[in-house]
Structures are given as C-alpha cells and as structure tokens.
Amino acid sequence: MPEKKIFKACKNCRALLPPETATCPLCNSTSFSEDWNGMVIIISQDSEVGKIFGASTPWRYAITIK
Numbered sequence: 001m002p003e004k005k006i007f008k009a010c011k012n013c014r015a016l017l018p019p020e021t022a023t024c025p026l027c028n029s030t031s032f033s034e035d036w037n038g039m040v041i042i043i044s045q046d047s048e049v050g051k052i053f054g055a056s057t058p059w060r061y062a063i064t065i066k
C-alpha cells in the first residue's frame with residue numbers, strides 16, 4: 001500500500017494530511033515531511049493510545065518522521 005504517496009506528515013504534531021495541504025489544520029505548522037512510517041488513528045482524545053502518543057486531537061498520525 002503506497003501510504004507515503006497519499007499523505008504527508010506534519011513535522012510539528014505528526015498529523016497526516018493530504019499532499020495539497022498548505023498549513024496544518026491542527027497546529028498551523030507549514031513544515032511537512034513525506035518521509036514517514038507507520039500510521040496510528042486516534043479516535044478519542046481520552047483513549048489510552050492517544051495519551052501514550054501525546055495526541056490531543058482525534059486524527060491520523062505518523063508514528064515516525066524522518
């Protein structure tokens with residue numbers, strides 16, 4: 001699956017966004033990377049995964065960004 005072609009990752013908050021996104025809707029960063037690995041989807045900000053991951057907004061996030 002060519003996940004890396006579908007999304008780019010915000011370097012600030014690790015949110016995965018469509019390639020045409022100019023500004024991260026979560027943190028307003030304009031710094032992105034297309035070199036990322038792994039995806040975690042946070043459904044609830046109260047979830048254990050969200051707490052461990054430090055994600056405050058339900059979204060899809062990259063696990064690692066180079």
Ligand SMILES: [Zn+2]
Binds near residue numbers: 014024028
């Ligand atoms: Zn961001």
